[in-house]
Amino acid sequence: MFLADYIKSVYNGVTSLLKGMRMTGYYFVHPKEIITQQYPEVKQVLPERFRGEVVMTHNENNEHRCTGCTACELACPNATIKVVTRFDITPDGKKKKALETFVYHLELCTLCNLCIAACPTDAIRMAQTFEHSVYDRKLLTKRLDKPGSKLMEGVE
Amino acid sequence: MIEEVGTTTEGDLIINVGPQHPSTHGVLHLVITLNGETVKNVEPRLGYIHRSIEKMCESLTYRQFIYVTSRMDYLSSHINNQACALVVEKALKIEVPERAQAIRVLMAELTRMASHLLWWGALGMDVGAFTPFFHAFRERELINDIMEETCGTRLTMNYMVPGGVMADLHPDFQKKVKEFITMFKSKIDEYDTLVTGNIIFQNRMKGVGYISGEDALSYGCTGPVLRASGVKCDIRKLAPYDGYDKLQFEEVIETGGDSYARYLVRMRELKQSLSIIEQLLDNIPEGDFQAKTKAVLKPPKGEFYTRVETARGELGVYVISEGGLTPYRIKFRSPGFSNLSALHHMTKGSKIGDLVATMGTLDLVIPDIDR
Structure with a gap:
């Protein structure tokens, strides 16, 4: 048995x-x-909504759409964004807020998309880059507005 | 509290499993008292990945605190975010559009499937089979691709916002999900051939880690662990949220109470989730994907509580509002913590090899336990 x-x-x-x-x-x-991807040789095309890092859009005349309203800075949970503003004097003698520098700390960013949802003028967007490794941590602190760029006409 | 590692006065051996051990799925530390090979006592030690998420949430506004909760139970992060969005909506009495509700349910069920698939692969590793892991990850990868296309990220989405979802569905969403469903249906029989029907696997699972329904209730177990002991506890049925009451699905109940019953509950839940997705996919209502909300959310003074069914069990979110910009206090009732507390009861008197298999069927996510 x-x-x-x-x-x-x-x-x-x-x-x-x-x-x-x-x-x-x-x-x-x-x-x-077999579905293995040969990563460094063959790079996958990432979808357009992929959150890689925050970038500021500029047109061909080196103009951006950021008015310096700091809505993104307030929306950010980790203090990733620091918007430095200045006051310009308009021709009719009024003070107007304008963007001086847009500082972005990639090392603090969790890519939660809240800053982009908060932006009223679509000045910033997510880029599809993901290879962010650098040897020096300071390189991760970026200035998003290009040098010499100015506000696009008609963006309030 | 056992302070020393060595032998007790009765000659029992005290050993540590973890916090860095492949079978504990993260930084879980178990102090085990052994008599030969028989487990006499299991004592979990927590705190190795404590990030004080509850305290962190108190300094964030009602829009910001949702993203942190993706980091608790990272395998069902959509459902965590949904619970937090629901509690804010309850406090502010926001009506969520029907389209947003449908999108939320679709995403939550896809997340549940991805979570159960990962569990299935990891359970195979726990009992010594390596192949299931690759099979599970092949299907899970497709779900992650769908998430990436619509939500932007693969694991910590932050897609649910108070009032709906962050963005509308990607135009390719329905096509991609249909491809996934056809692929998954052709592959799910492989799972039974590979693991469920395997005699070695059945011997490792059947009659091991038994817990009765009463005991599981008294330990506060929820989700598949409690349903495997024959107790109805699905929040989607008991207190429907986000339009689950309009959907046809079955609450999976098994009466075995052992590891094999917990295994079967999750495997059958995979099919139930698939049927929910199939019902909704062609019937997503038209309309807004987000209700109009104020830029600054200020819930009235009071206490608010919602609960949802994550892949692991019942997640409760308790918020005390003082009427300000940030919550005064947030408490999460996480499913993993209560399920882990029953481990001692399940494994007392069993062999040490079965401890790992039983722990695998509990589907523990350590950041969810520690928070």
């Missing part, structure tokens, strides 16, 4: 093992079903 049970359990073990091995064998002779 004991021997019959023993032989039965061995038989069951071997058959279920073979069932599993059949699956392994199937994938061995069907290399088309």
Whole structure:
């Protein structure tokens, strides 16, 4: 009786093992079903909504859309963004807020998209870059507005 | 409290498993008292990944604190975000558009499937099978791609906002999900061939780590752990949120109470989630994806509580508002903590090899336990 049970359990073990091995064998002779990507050689095209880092959009005349309202700075949970503003005197003698520098700390950013949702003028967007490794941590603190850029006409 | 590692006066061996151990799925530290190979006592030690998320949330506004909760139970981060969005909506009495609700349910069920797939692969590793991990990750990768396309990130999405979702569905969403469903349906039988029907796996699971329904309730277990002991506890059925009451799905109940029952509950839940997605996919209502809310959210003074069903069980969010910009106090009732507390009861008197297998069926995510 004991021997019959023993032989039965061995038989069951071997058959279920073979069932599993059949699956392994199937994938061995069907290399088309392998989905591994050869990453550094072949780079995947990332979707347009992918959150890589925050960038500021500039047009061909080196103009941006940021009015310096600091809505993104207030929306950010980690103090990633620091907007430095100045006051310009308009021709009719009024003071007007304008962007001086837009400082972005990539090392603090969690890519939560709240700053982009908060921006009223679509001045910033997410870029699809993801290879952010650098040797010096200071390189991760970036200035997003290009030097010499100014506010686009008609953006309030 | 056991302070020393060595032998007790009765000659039992005290050993540490973790905090850096491959079978504990993270930085979980277990102090185990062993008599030979028999487990006499299991004592979990926590705090290795404590980031004081509850305290952190108190300094963030009602829009900002949602993203932190993705980092608690990172495998069902959508559902965590949904719970937080729901509690803010409850406090401010915001009506969520039907389209936003449908998108939320679709995303939550996709997340549940991804989470269960990862659990299935990791459980295979716990009992000594390496192949399931690759099979599970192949399907999970497709879900992650769908998430990446619509939400922008793969794991910590921050897609749910108070009043709806952050962006509308990607135009390719329905096509991609349909491809995933056809692919998944052709592959789910492989899972049964590879693991469920395997006699070695069944011997490791059946009759191991038994807990009765009463005991599981008294330990505060929720989710698949409690449902495997035959107790109805699905929040999607008990207190429907985000339009779950309009959907046809079955609450999965098993009565075995052992590791194998917990395994079967999750495997059957995969199919239920798939049926929910199929029902909704072609019937997403038209309309706004986000309700119009004020730029600054200020809930009235009071206490608010919502609960949702994550992949692991019941997640409760309790908020005390003083009427200001930030919450006065936030408390999360996480499913993992209560499920872990029943581990001692399940494994007392079993062999040490079964401890790892039982722990695998609890589906522990350590950041969810520690917060």
